[in-house]
Amino acid sequence: MKRFTVIGENIHATRVLRLNGKRVSDNNEGVQSVKYYSDGETKFMTIPDEMKKTQPYQQGQAKHFMIAIWKGLFGDSADQDESVDYIKNEIKRQEASGANFLDLNVDEMSHKLDIQIKSMKWLVSVVEEYSSVPPSIDSSNSEIIQSGLSQYSGKQGRPMINSIALERVETFDLVREFNASAILTGASEDGMPSNSDERVININKIVDISKKYDINFSDIHLDPLVFPISVSPEYGVHFFDAVEKIRELFGDEINISGGLSNVSFGLPRRKLVNDVFIYICLQRGLDSGIIDPLQLKIDDILLMDEDSDDFKIAENMLMGRDDFCMNYIKYCREG
Secondary structure, three states: OOOOEEEEEEEEOOOOEEOOOOOEEEOOOOOEEEEEEEOOEEEEEEOOHHHHHOHHHHOOEEOHHHHHHHHHHHOOHHHHHHHHHHHHHHHHHHHHOOOOEEEEEOHHHOOOHHHHHHHHHHHHHHHHHHOOOOEEEEOOOHHHHHHHHHHOOOOOOOOEEEEEOHHHHHHHHHHHHHOOEEEEEOOOOOOOOOOHHHHHHHHHHHHHHHHOOOOOHHHEEEEOOOOOOOOOOOHHHHHHHHHHHHHHHHOOOOEEOOOHHHHHOOOOOHHHHHHHHHHHHHHHOOOEEEEOOOOOOHHHHOOOOOOOHHHHHHHHHHOOOOHHHHHHHHHHHHO
């Protein structure tokens, strides 16, 4: 089995902490802050008043990397120091846990493209200064991806593009321009696939397009798209079957990836669901993933006991044998 490629997913403006959770509390001056630990020390990143006006905050959430990026861009020198330290700490944590790339996403910073671009450039510059692995520039907008790639000097190695879809194949030009690897998704020109066959058809189309750009299979990470099992009992099997078929079609050189923790959205004991899901995917040919490397350890997952009650109940759900996840939810409640 070749090395699993870990694309660390945490440095995203989407990431949420609950305001009533353990990670949000007052600092020593009584100012509401995001609490974190670095080098054995408890530290605080204050939440600026501007962020308290946002909808997520009003709904009881702190988007902590959005806060960090905002402070870095628009705060005073103290804000900027806190921001950089917070991001630097997350870089260290992900790299220590085996991240091969750091996925960077700023799409939710603003609905204004100029602020999104400014945010991506700033974030790439900070991450490059403190990281030892290359960035994965993640956006639904090719202009934002281009801005991140142009900001990156390349000193940590070749960057990654996350992602290219049939609806925006112009992004392939950036692969060539910046000598990047790329995640290619299984979405069609019109929307999301509804089964494994549609995933494979869409992947086939986008791989054919990639050949026109002379991209090596080893630089391609195919994402057949992971959907929450809580929405439909078939979503797990759709992904498993697609992974298996894609591996048969394209051989061992190409990489098969995905946002793997999406499968557990809305469920209790998400780590168990994610671990069992990844275990099954690995057997089918998966060798890459956009994951939180602090939570999901591939070496530990490979050692899971298939005969344990935990494994079996999650496996049944993921294989489509548990409508509405009711047996799994009951099992967790009886825990």
